[in-house]
Amino acid sequence: xxxxxxxxxxxxxxxxxxxxxxxxxxxxxxxxxxxxxxxxxxxxxxxxxxxxxxxxxxxxxxxxxxxxxxxxxxxxxxxxxxxxxxxxxxxxxxxxxxxxxxxxxxxxxxxxxxxxxxxxxxxxxxxxxxxxxxxxxxxxxxxxxxxxxxxxxxxxxxxxxxxxxxxxxxxxxxxxxxxxxxxxxxxxxxxxxxxxxxxxxxxxxxxxxxxxxxxxxxxxxxxxxxxxxxxxxxxxxxxxxxxxxxxxxxxxxxxxxxxxxxxxxxxxxxxxxxxxxxxxxxxxxxxxxxxxxxxxxxxxxxxxxxxxxxxxxxxxxxxxxxxxxxxxxxxxxxxxxxxxxxxxxxxxxxxxxxxxxxxxxxxxxxxxxxxxxxxxxxxxxxxxxxxxxxxxxx
Amino acid sequence: xxxxxxxxxxxxxxxxxxxxxxxxxxxxxxxxxxxxxxxxxxxxxxxxxxxxxxxxxxxxxxxxxxxxxxxxxxxxxxxxxxxxxxxxxxxxxxxxxxxxxxxxxxxxxxxxxxxxxxxxxxxxxxxxxxxxxxxxxxxxxxxxxxxxxxxxxxxxxxxxxxxxxxxxxxxxxxxxxxxxxxxxxxxxxxxxxxxxxxxxxxxxxxxxxxxxxxxxxxxxxxxxxxxxxxxxxxxxxxxxxxxxxxxxxxxxxxxxxxxxxxxxxxxxxxxxxxxxxxxxxxxxxxxxxxxxxxxxxxxxxxxxxxxxxxxxxxxxxxxxxxxxxxxxxxxxxxxxxxxxxxxxxxxxxxxxxxxxxxxxxxxxxxxxxxxxxxxxxxxxxxxxxxxxxxxxxx
Numbered sequence: 001x002x003x004x005x006x007x008x009x010x011x012x013x014x015x016x017x018x019x020x021x022x023x024x025x026x027x028x029x030x031x032x033x034x035x036x037x038x039x040x041x042x043x044x045x046x047x048x049x050x051x052x053x054x055x056x057x058x059x060x061x062x063x064x065x066x067x068x069x070x071x072x073x074x075x076x077x078x079x080x081x082x083x084x085x086x087x088x089x090x091x092x093x094x095x096x097x098x099x100x101x102x103x104x105x106x107x108x109x110x111x112x113x114x115x116x117x118x119x120x121x122x123x124x125x126x127x128x129x130x131x132x133x134x135x136x137x138x139x140x141x142x143x144x145x146x147x148x149x150x151x152x153x154x155x156x157x158x159x160x161x162x163x164x165x166x167x168x169x170x171x172x173x174x175x176x177x178x179x180x181x182x183x184x185x186x187x188x189x190x191x192x193x194x195x196x197x198x199x200x201x202x203x204x205x206x207x208x209x210x211x212x213x214x215x216x217x218x219x220x221x222x223x224x225x226x227x228x229x230x231x232x233x234x235x236x237x238x239x240x241x242x243x244x245x246x247x248x249x250x251x252x253x254x255x256x257x258x259x260x261x262x263x264x265x266x267x268x269x270x271x272x273x274x275x276x277x278x279x280x281x282x283x284x285x286x287x288x289x290x291x292x293x294x295x296x297x298x299x300x301x302x303x304x305x306x307x308x309x310x311x312x313x314x315x316x317x318x319x320x321x322x323x324x325x326x327x328x329x330x331x332x333x334x335x336x337x338x339x340x341x342x343x344x345x346x347x348x349x350x351x352x353x354x355x356x357x358x359x360x361x362x363x364x365x366x367x368x369x370x371x372x373x374x375x376x377x378x379x380x381x382x383x384x385x386x387x388x389x390x391x392x393x394x
Numbered sequence: 395x396x397x398x399x400x401x402x403x404x405x406x407x408x409x410x411x412x413x414x415x416x417x418x419x420x421x422x423x424x425x426x427x428x429x430x431x432x433x434x435x436x437x438x439x440x441x442x443x444x445x446x447x448x449x450x451x452x453x454x455x456x457x458x459x460x461x462x463x464x465x466x467x468x469x470x471x472x473x474x475x476x477x478x479x480x481x482x483x484x485x486x487x488x489x490x491x492x493x494x495x496x497x498x499x500x501x502x503x504x505x506x507x508x509x510x511x512x513x514x515x516x517x518x519x520x521x522x523x524x525x526x527x528x529x530x531x532x533x534x535x536x537x538x539x540x541x542x543x544x545x546x547x548x549x550x551x552x553x554x555x556x557x558x559x560x561x562x563x564x565x566x567x568x569x570x571x572x573x574x575x576x577x578x579x580x581x582x583x584x585x586x587x588x589x590x591x592x593x594x595x596x597x598x599x600x601x602x603x604x605x606x607x608x609x610x611x612x613x614x615x616x617x618x619x620x621x622x623x624x625x626x627x628x629x630x631x632x633x634x635x636x637x638x639x640x641x642x643x644x645x646x647x648x649x650x651x652x653x654x655x656x657x658x659x660x661x662x663x664x665x666x667x668x669x670x671x672x673x674x675x676x677x678x679x680x681x682x683x684x685x686x687x688x689x690x691x692x693x694x695x696x697x698x699x700x701x702x703x704x705x706x707x708x709x710x711x712x713x714x715x716x717x718x719x720x721x722x723x724x725x726x727x728x729x730x731x732x733x734x735x736x737x738x739x740x741x742x743x744x745x746x747x748x749x750x751x752x753x754x755x756x757x758x759x760x761x762x763x764x765x766x767x768x769x770x771x772x773x774x775x776x777x778x779x780x781x782x783x784x785x786x787x788x
Contacts, residue, residue: 045719046711076707076721076734111704112734180691180708221690222616223705224712296615296690297574297783304784310505311617313470314574317440318618325439327470340470340506382784383777389691390698390776 004140004156007170007195009033009235011136014146017123019116020071020109024146026123028092029191030065030130034102035233036200037063038207042228048075049085050107054229057089057101061200063233064102066191067092068147069120070176071109075226084115091124095132106189106229108176109149140193144174147189150388151178152264157256159249161196161241169196169238169246173253179266179389181220182294190215190230192253196246197236206247207232214254217286217376220265221385222294230254262377263359267384271360271377272302279372284322286374291315292363299381305356307349309339316365324369331366398534398550401564401589403427403629405530408540411517413510414465414503418540420517422486423585424459424524428496429627430594431457432601436622442469443479444501448623451483451495455594457627458496460585461486462541463514464570465503469620478509485518489526500583500623502570503543534587538568541583544782545572546658551650553643555590555635563590563632565643569651573660573783575614576688584609584624586647590640591630600641601626608648611680611770614659615779616688624648656771657753661778665754665771666696673766678716680768685709686757693775699750701743703733710759718763725760 006012009032019025039058041051050073057063067088074081085105093100126132137143144154159171173192207230215230232250241249263271274293279285292298295315301308309332316330332340335355337348344352355361361380400406403426413419433452435445444467451457461482468475479499487494520526531537538548553565567586601624609624626644635643657665668687673679686692689709695702703726710724726734729749731742738746749755755774 043714044708044711045714045716046707046721073704076704078722078735111707180705182712223689223691223708224714226708226711295617296779297617300780300783303780306784310467310470311574313440313505314438314617314620317438317620318576320437320439320618322439327440328472341472381780383780385690386694386697386775386777386780389694390700 001141001154004158004172006138006140007172007193007235008237009195010193011138012143013131013134013136014142015123015134017119019069025070027068027143027146028065029143029193030096031233031235034062034064035235036198036203037061037231037233038204039104039229039231040208040211042225044224044226046076046226048073048107048226049077049082050074050105050227051229052082053085053089054104054106057104058231061204062102063104064098065092065096066104066106066231068189069107069115070147070149072107072113072115073109073111073227074107074115075111077112077114081114084117088120095124095127095130104231108189108227111226140172140174147174147176149176151176155257155260157253159252161245161249163239163241165239167238169194169241171249171253173257175257175261177261178264179221180223180225181218181261181265182222182224190257192232192250194232194234195236195238196234196241197239198234198241198246202243203232203234206243206250210247210250210254214251214258217374218258218262219290219294219376219378220262258377262379265379266388267382268379269382270302270380272379273375273377274363275375276365276367277373278366278368278370280324280370281372282374285372286376288316288319288365288367289374289376291319292365293376293378296381302356302361303380303382305353307334307339307352307356312363312365313340325367329368331368333364335362395535395548398552398566400532400534401566401587401629402631403589404587405532406537407525407528407530408536409517409528411513413463419464421462421537421540422459423537423587424490425627425629428456428458429629430592430597431455431625431627432598433498433623433625434602434605436619438618438620440470440620442467442501442620443471443476444468444499444621445623446476447479447483448498448500451498452625455598456496457498458492459486459490460498460500460625462583463501463509464541464543466501466507466509467503467505467621468501468509469505471506471508475508478511482514489518489521489524498625502583502621505620534566534568541568541570543570545570549651549654551647553646555639555643557633557635559633561633563588563635565647567647567651569655571655572658573615574617574619575612575655575659576616576618584651586626586644588628589630589632590628590635591633592628592635592640596637597626597628600637600644604641604644604648608645608652611768612652612656613684613688613770613772614656652771656773659773660782661776662773663776664696664774666773667769667771668757669769670759670761671767672760672762672764674718674764675766676768679766680770682710682713682759682761683768683770685713686759687770687772690775696750696755697774697776699747701728701733701746701750706757706759707734719761723762725762727758729756
């Protein structure tokens with residue numbers, strides 16, 4: 001993958017500190033000065049110390065760096081694990097010469113195991129004075145690779161909104177996560193950096209809207225991680241951008257990352273999108289879309305390239321609290337071809353099977369009640385998913 | 395399997411009418427006179443005509459027969475499908491010489507295809523005068539086999555509560571269902587017959603309590619069928635039974651059937667039970683237990699015999715609306731061996747792996763909040779599940 005430079009005012013430090021093996025497992029994304037920031041986190045009742053510390057640090061919308069430890073989630077590790085997370089933030093802050101409250105901490109990997117703090121401490125000491133002997137890179141690809149655990153490839157997306165003074169800002173995002181993915185407030189890990197200038201309130205509001213329609217509309221396996229974190233940092237180096245244009249750029253980057261995450265879902269062979277229209281409201285559209293997206297019977301039908309609309313009908317039907325859903329009004333389509341209530345002939349069936357063998361499959365449901373609409377992103381369910389997760393060791 | 399006689403006052407007619415292949419696909423369970431009855435049905439918004447008609451017929455708690463068509467669900471078949479279901483009930487009623495409103499109709503199999511009504515009509519005509527040339531059987535095993543679609547074996551359970559006059563009544567249940575199983579008001583299909591005498595109000599109340607703790611606590615794949623029906627018919631031939639004793643017998647039979655259904659879940663190799671105690675109330679206990687039972691990551695860990703309690707913690711944690719769940723109070727155990735927060739040594743780990751390789755695995759979660767408790771029943775997630783459902787044709 002070609003290098004993707006980080007936006008103005010950011011650099012990355014990527015290294016191996018021996019968390020699990022000899023691949024990169026330690027990443028710091030750092031700005032030259034404090035940034036305007038917004039972040040959302042998992043709502044899990046088993047949220048890890050990284051999330052606890054980061055929620056505190058992001059509260060004032062001012063961040064300078066993000067430190068990511070991969071292959072150890074530091075979750076369910078008790079008071080010791082919380083102290084470890086605080087020490088990690090302090091070590092990075094010391095190297096950068098900023099308050100610890102300007103450092104976000106993120107960590108994914110095995111649950112229930114403490115960090116190897118001796119190695120982390122030694123590495124943190126080597127960072128001061130910043131950037132230390134390990135040096136820094138401005139390549140987002142190296143950073144995206146460094147935050148991977150079981151991802152099969154790095155996930156990067158970028159956009160370039162115009163600034164109000166006629167220049168160009170940049171938005172660069174990286175993400176990781178292939179399993180334990182049904183983010184509630186965020187995805188596993190996603191970090192978006194921009195050199196656009198934006199005020200904290202505007203950034204926070206647009207970030208929540210963008211995350212809702214992208215990472216929060218993603219599900220690989222219905223399982224919500226204890227470590228979900230999605231943050232945006234704006235350095236302001238490129239100057240002000242029209243808020244609408246910035247939000248569109250953020251949306252484009254996050255949507256791109258969401259689709260990459262869905263397509264790389266554990267064992268996934270097909271990117272599956274489900275769009276529900278004609279709902280009472282957007283909430284109902286999302287609920288029904290998630291029900292279809294998460295149905296193991298729909299996911300295996302997609303895997304088997306079987307245009308089995310009966311399973312889609314079943315998954316719509318099990319939204320039993322939505323009593324305004326009327327099976328005689330609902331319409332179901334695959335890739336724009338209506339399959340219910342319309343009947344598909346043998347030629348059409350062959351064409352549908354061909355469509356379902358593609359890399360991306362879209363299922364569309366029109367409830368014909370109102371104007372609510374939502375699209376969600378996921379993948380098929382394969383024997384690869386079972387194999388990966390039956391064999392992965394604690 | 396040895397024959398299991400039906401309770402006094404019941405007989406069964408089992409036949410092949412050529413719905414899909416040459417195995418039995420048509421079953422009538424009939425009483426010699428009207429029975430006291432109770433029934434619960436799927437809450438699906440795509441409930442099939444069988445459920446629509448049966449809900450009407452069961453409303454007065456008086457039933458004489460149940461007719462089951464296998465391998466065709468008669469779901470999403472429009473007004474024609476509804477007329478077919480009514481004609482089926484009428485045909486059975488004519489043969490038995492009872493009102494059509496005393497006949498329950500149940501059907502499971504492929505969605506979206508009409509019955510072959512010509513063959514069904516011819517067979518219905520041959521039933522009068524009852525039992526017709528096909529004859530009847532008093533063997534519950536034959537009836538249980540006749541209602542199977544993709545089940546790998548017939549499911550039968552029985553109990554024998556004492557009557558108040560010193561005799562013995564009998565309770566015999568049959569059930570089917572291996573996939574599309576997360577019953578909301580009932581399971582796929584379950585019919586329990588008893589010769590005990592009981593009044594309609596008592597029977598209805600105890601049936602709902604029993605179903606709630608048995609079939610409604612079952613999930614193979616989180617997918618709720620469009621055809622779920624669970625009914626009990628009491629002929630009264632054996633005389634009155636103490637209500638507590640009858641409820642215990644019904645519970646025992648339904649629990650046995652539920653465990654058989656879970657163990658025969660599509661592709662299942664392990665029966666998985668999850669028990670949550672110490673919850674705020676029973677509802678919270680059930681919600682958390684279902685979250686663990688339905689987690690694909692927990693299900694694959696069980697399949698891989700991996701005592702991965704981190705995934706159980708994750709599944710408890712994703713019940714994010716239950717803000718009183720405190721990760722520092724929760725306790726997690728496998729088969730009675732605490733794994734969180736207690737630490738298991740290497741010897742203990744080997745013993746746990748051995749335990750997880752067994753035919754049945756129990757996961758216990760103690761929330762340590764209150765006295766609510768619930769047990770749910772399911773199975774592991776295997777490549778067999780994926781293979782069955784990616785290959786099964788519409």
